[in-house]
Amino acid sequence: MSFINWPLKPLYLLQNKQLLKSLKHLNKYFIKYRIRLILGLLIAVTSRLFAVAVPKFIGDSVAEVELYVKGEINNIEIVKSSLFINILIIIGCALLSGFFMFLMRQTVIVVSRFIEYDLKNEIYEQYQNLSLSFYKANRTGDLMNRISEDVGKVRMYAGPALMYSVNTITLFAVVLTYMSSIAPMLTLYTIAPLPILSLSVYYLSVAINKRTTVVQEYLSRLTTFTQESFSGIAVLKAYQIEGRTTNDFNELANQSKQKSINLARVQALFFPLMVCLIGISNIIVIYIGGKQYLNGQISDFGILVEFIIFVNMLTWPVATVGWVSSIIQQAEASQKRINEFLETVPEIKNDKNAISTPIAGAIAFKNVNFTYPDTGIQALTNISFEIEAGQTIGIVGNTGSGKSTLLELIGRLYDPTHGQITIDGIELNKIDLQNFRSQIGYVPQDAFLFSDTIENNICFGKNNATESEMIEVAKIASVDKNIINFKNGYQTLLGERGVTLSGGQKQRVSIARALLKKPNILLLDDSLSAVDTETEKQIIKNFKALSEKRTSIIVSHRISSVKNADLILVFEDGKIIQKGDHQSLTTQKGYYQDLYNKQSQKKEM
Numbered sequence: 001m002s003f004i005n006w007p008l009k010p011l012y013l014l015q016n017k018q019l020l021k022s023l024k025h026l027n028k029y030f031i032k033y034r035i036r037l038i039l040g041l042l043i044a045v046t047s048r049l050f051a052v053a054v055p056k057f058i059g060d061s062v063a064e065v066e067l068y069v070k071g072e073i074n075n076i077e078i079v080k081s082s083l084f085i086n087i088l089i090i091i092g093c094a095l096l097s098g099f100f101m102f103l104m105r106q107t108v109i110v111v112s113r114f115i116e117y118d119l120k121n122e123i124y125e126q127y128q129n130l131s132l133s134f135y136k137a138n139r140t141g142d143l144m145n146r147i148s149e150d151v152g153k154v155r156m157y158a159g160p161a162l163m164y165s166v167n168t169i170t171l172f173a174v175v176l177t178y179m180s181s182i183a184p185m186l187t188l189y190t191i192a193p194l195p196i197l198s199l200s201v202y203y204l205s206v207a208i209n210k211r212t213t214v215v216q217e218y219l220s221r222l223t224t225f226t227q228e229s230f231s232g233i234a235v236l237k238a239y240q241i242e243g244r245t246t247n248d249f250n251e252l253a254n255q256s257k258q259k260s261i262n263l264a265r266v267q268a269l270f271f272p273l274m275v276c277l278i279g280i281s282n283i284i285v286i287y288i289g290g291k292q293y294l295n296g297q298i299s300d301f302g303i304l305v306e307f308i309i310f311v312n313m314l315t316w317p318v319a320t321v322g323w324v325s326s327i328i329q330q331a332e333a334s335q336k337r338i339n340e341f342l343e344t345v346p347e348i349k350n351d352k353n354a355i356s357t358p359i360a361g362a363i364a365f366k367n368v369n370f371t372y373p374d375t376g377i378q379a380l381t382n383i384s385f386e387i388e389a390g391q392t393i394g395i396v397g398n399t400g401s402g403k404s405t406l407l408e409l410i411g412r413l414y415d416p417t418h419g420q421i422t423i424d425g426i427e428l429n430k431i432d433l434q435n436f437r438s439q440i441g442y443v444p445q446d447a448f449l450f451s452d453t454i455e456n457n458i459c460f461g462k463n464n465a466t467e468s469e470m471i472e473v474a475k476i477a478s479v480d481k482n483i484i485n486f487k488n489g490y491q492t493l494l495g496e497r498g499v500t501l502s503g504g505q506k507q508r509v510s511i512a513r514a515l516l517k518k519p520n521i522l523l524l525d526d527s528l529s530a531v532d533t534e535t536e537k538q539i540i541k542n543f544k545a546l547s548e549k550r551t552s553i554i555v556s557h558r559i560s561s562v563k564n565a566d567l568i569l570v571f572e573d574g575k576i577i578q579k580g581d582h583q584s585l586t587t588q589k590g591y592y593q594d595l596y597n598k599q600s601q602k603k604e605m
């Protein structure tokens with residue numbers, strides 16, 4: 001930007017439509033709350049009118065005293081009584097102005113809180129719709145920032161920035177009209193330094209915002225650092241590196257301190273600068289106005305007093321012009337980031353003509369390939385198999401062979417890159433997503449429990465479950481006996497403020513959660529790995545005893561988990577290398593036989 005242009009930069013920013021494009025997203029909310037906003041505007045104008053009356057009556061009072069001093073009024077009683085009335089009016093106007101200011105905050109700032117709430121909900125809803133691959137591609141911290149920090153900055157635009165703009169515009173309109181009606185030339189001189197004030201505040205605000213961002217970045221680094229060292233405290237202690245982490249922390253805290261000092265330095269300039277510029281304006285009024293008064297261009301001394309009060313009234317709003325433009329700039333950047341998320345189309349789409357139907361659970365894969373979009377790793381190659389409804393399938397294979405990926409495709413967390421998956425002969429992507437997911441029970445490899453009661457964790461997928469239903473599934477998953485041993489039973493809190501479950505207990509609670517939905521397809525991804533073999537046997541026996549017909553797919557590293565399955569698939573490098581039941585696979589040379597031999601030897605030892 002050229003030197004001549006730079007003072008105009010703030011205006012340029014505000015005018016540039018391209019730059020403010022993102023904030024248009026908020027227009028629907030402004031329309032939604034238009035009545036409150038218009039009300040706020042009217043109240044702002046009213047408040048201004050009362051505020052402007054104050055200097056006028058002070059000026060009038062001074063003029064009255066001047067007339068008495070000059071001897072143009074002789075009766076002191078008349079002066080006294082009119083001064084008394086003026087004082088009452090001034091107090092009244094100030095109180096009313098303050099009251100309307102209070103009302104305006106109640107409308108405009110409250111609207112900005114409404115908008116903040118709506119926007120957070122809008123973002124959160126979108127987060128829920130987005131596919132798994134979106135979460136793999138974006139860091140959790142970024143997602144959290146969108147919904148907290150960025151929304152906060154946008155709120156500053158929808159609330160305070162709007163309010164101060166309305167304030168400034170109405171004040172200017174009212175005050176300038178009045179001022180120029182009584183002394184046009186003096187008005188011009190008085191307001192001349194104000195644009196400089198506005199510009200300086202703008203540049204200062206931009207510098208402050210930049211440094212604030214850096215400070216916040218360091219704060220979040222510190223938070224992440226401490227959080228990680230707290231959750232990994234057992235490892236830190238075991239490796240005796242407390243000293244090293246303390247040093248690292250010191251280093252980070254020191255950098256953070258330095259950034260805060262940098263910020264404080266710029267912030268310290270703010271008020272001195274304002275006071276200095278207000279002072280200059282005051283001097284101009286006194287100097288020029290004084291001269292004009294002596295020349296007789298201004299009729300009474302009261303006008304000078306009024307103008308000094310007006311200048312002081314105008315400076316803060318003028319300063320806010322600079323501040324507001326920096327807020328708008330930040331809000332624009334934040335809204336742009338938010339819009340990027342809002343405009344992301346979920347990869348897993350619900351077909352317009354999708355059907356909702358109860359499924360029986362027959363699954364067929366036809367030449368399915370799958371490549372992870374983010375890493376480009378081909379996790380599945382040419383997978384074909386068929387399962388009848390109600391059958392149990394076992395899947396074994398080394399880590400990284402594609403077992404979890406297969407289950408994710410069945411749960412439609414991803415769509416295949418090539419090939420076709422059908423459920424009861426219907427293409428999976430032709431079935432309504434919600435309807436389909438409500439009929440499957442999926443226990444992911446890393447079982448996740450919320451920091452909530454055990455009851456809520458089990459009943460998570462089915463809100464209207466009865467207590468006996470919950471206990472029934474807990475018994476099938478063989479976790480009931482553990483839970484009733486806790487002091488608070490099913491009401492036991494899990495997570496940070498509660499009990500930590502063992503790996504095996506977690507897995508079994510997750511299984512109970514999946515079973516409660518009475519799914520027609522049950523997907524267990526290595527969900528018994530941390531369960532001891534006796535309990536595992538019991539769970540598998542419980543499954544078999546269930547009266548409902550259900551298709552089960554059990555991924556496992558243990559032969560014992562899969563040996564009763566109707567069909568066993570052996571995976572290697574994303575391909576099926578062996579297929580058959582336990583009987584036939586143990587007699588074939590290959591992975592399955594080796595695994596079987598290894599695991600049965602272990603038992604004998």
Ligand code: ADP
Binds near residue numbers: 372377397399
């Ligand atoms: P298994 O469950 O048999 O251990 P996975 O299905 O988890 O195997 O992984 C198969 C392959 O896909 C591996 O090479 C793994 O690195 C890769 N993979 C798994 N999950 C992802 C992911 N979310 N993004 C990219 N690559 C992945």
Ligand code: MG
Binds near residue numbers: 400403404405525
């Ligand atoms: Mg896996």
